[in-house]
Amino acid sequence: xxxxxxxxxxxxxxxxxxxxxxxxxxxxxxxxxxxxxxxxxxxxxxxxxxxxxxxxxxxxxxxxxxxxxxxxxxxxxxxxxxxxxxxxxxxxxxxxxxxxxxxxxxxxxxxxxxxxxxxxxxxxxxxxxxxxxxxxxxxxxxxxxxxxxxxxxxxxxxxxxxxxxxxxxxxxxxxxxxxxxxxxxxxxxxxxxxxxxxxxxxxxxxxxxxxxxxxxxxxxx
Amino acid sequence: xxxxxxxxxxxxxxxxxxxxxxxxxxxxxxxxxxxxxxxxxxxxxxxxxxxxxxxxxxxxxxxxxxxxxxxxxxxxxxxxxxxxxxxxxxxxxxxxxxxxxxxxxxxxxxxxxxxxxxxxxxxxxxxxxxxxxxxxxxxxxxxxxxxxxxxxxxxxxxxxxxxxxxxxxxxxxxxxxxxxxxxxxxxxxxxxxxxxxxxxxxxxxxxxxxxxxxxxxxxxx
Numbered sequence: 076x077x078x079x080x081x082x083x084x085x086x087x088x089x090x091x092x093x094x095x096x097x098x099x100x101x102x103x104x105x106x107x108x109x110x111x112x113x114x115x116x117x118x119x120x121x122x123x124x125x126x127x128x129x130x131x132x133x134x135x136x137x138x139x140x141x142x143x144x145x146x147x148x149x150x151x152x153x154x155x156x157x158x159x160x161x162x163x164x165x166x167x168x169x170x171x172x173x174x175x176x177x178x179x180x181x182x183x184x185x186x187x188x189x190x191x192x193x194x195x196x197x198x199x200x201x202x203x204x205x206x207x208x209x210x211x212x213x214x215x216x217x218x219x220x221x222x223x224x225x226x227x228x229x230x231x232x233x234x235x236x237x238x239x240x241x242x243x244x245x246x247x248x249x250x251x252x253x254x255x256x257x258x259x260x261x262x263x264x265x266x267x268x269x270x271x272x273x274x275x276x277x278x279x280x281x282x283x284x285x286x287x288x289x290x291x292x293x294x295x296x
Numbered sequence: 297x298x299x300x301x302x303x304x305x306x307x308x309x310x311x312x313x314x315x316x317x318x319x320x321x322x323x324x325x326x327x328x329x330x331x332x333x334x335x336x337x338x339x340x341x342x343x344x345x346x347x348x349x350x351x352x353x354x355x356x357x358x359x360x361x362x363x364x365x366x367x368x369x370x371x372x373x374x375x376x377x378x379x380x381x382x383x384x385x386x387x388x389x390x391x392x393x394x395x396x397x398x399x400x401x402x403x404x405x406x407x408x409x410x411x412x413x414x415x416x417x418x419x420x421x422x423x424x425x426x427x428x429x430x431x432x433x434x435x436x437x438x439x440x441x442x443x444x445x446x447x448x449x450x451x452x453x454x455x456x457x458x459x460x461x462x463x464x465x466x467x468x469x470x471x472x473x474x475x476x477x478x479x480x481x482x483x484x485x486x487x488x489x490x491x492x493x494x495x496x497x498x499x500x501x502x503x504x505x506x507x508x509x510x511x512x513x514x515x516x517x
Contacts, residue, residue, distance in 0.1 A: 121438065122392070122396050133384070135384050135385075135388055136388060136392075137387065137388040137391035137392065137395075139387060139391060140384045140387035140388040140391060141384070143383070143384065144380055144381070144383070144384035144387075147380040147383065148380050159365055159368040159369050160354050160365070162364070162365070162368065163354070163356050163361045163362070163364065163365035164356075164361075166358065166360060166361035166364055166365075167356055167357060167361040169361075170358035170361060171343070171357075171358065175343050
């Protein structure tokens, strides 16, 4: 039995939850307020971050290591292409969403508007929020460019890259920070991935004090 | 023929250079002053970061995607274990060095002392340098704990994790920022990896205005 330490609005936790659910792998979800540095949690992951997957006596404290592990141990349904150059493109996209998109957008919007409040770290910095609001447009345009010629982000099949992206986007949609009217192809792609059974758990998330907008869990927007 | 856009003291570039050299894959090295945002380079990687690997018409702008691709296309000598849980541990360690170690240590020391100067971004922030100097001790202790019971970081065979770590450490050693006398096991491990032929290119690096200390390229320290 797998046990996943996660936090509902952590995009990296969401990426792993999506992969677990898509592969129909049962896992106990343990909500971890990681910023409170619970001693037992720090023993699992000295870096104090979520997600952490425990399975048997194995502890994996890194979201990409976890999803690659799940792909290797539960190959069906496959979320990675078979050709090395296509696998490399999936990994490049994962890195792009985990790194550039997260730093430019998610950290400036979700980090300022939600995380600072729940972690009691002051009020949102308006400059950072403005940066996030400006940068999401740039990144949605990059996604549009991919999705205009493809069904999914890395090609014609859904891959880990779509879940890496949807994990970030869904956190921002929870706080109504995605300008959907400026990104038609991304909206179509998100409606498609959000209507998968694997997404249900995420759409049921409720963070006390931060109710999601009605469209968040509406499969037709 | 592969072409690698890199910068000598970029730890992520070094990780890829080490893997290329260990696997004896020929690659043309193109030094890229990535912070100058050369238009042709931004076309390859809009994020404007190194390393970027070009091979045929494939462009890979993400160091972990590159090293996994090289491992898949050039499996010998293998730098990944075969069992999924061991592969996951290698990937967790890669993530740890790329993320926590880089942010805590490399960015605070190399970023302040070297990058700010070559990028004309002001003078080193003494607070950040102090943080880096304090945090490297913590991370070396974590490495000591691994290396006290293992020959290499992820087990008894050298893996991508050792190159991810050596890439960061070698940049810090270039600026004499590794307190070697406080980390005997890490010093032994580094002497071992630094004496591999794959390391020669890195040990010959010379950044104008920043001469390395004599011990940097001395295989016996």
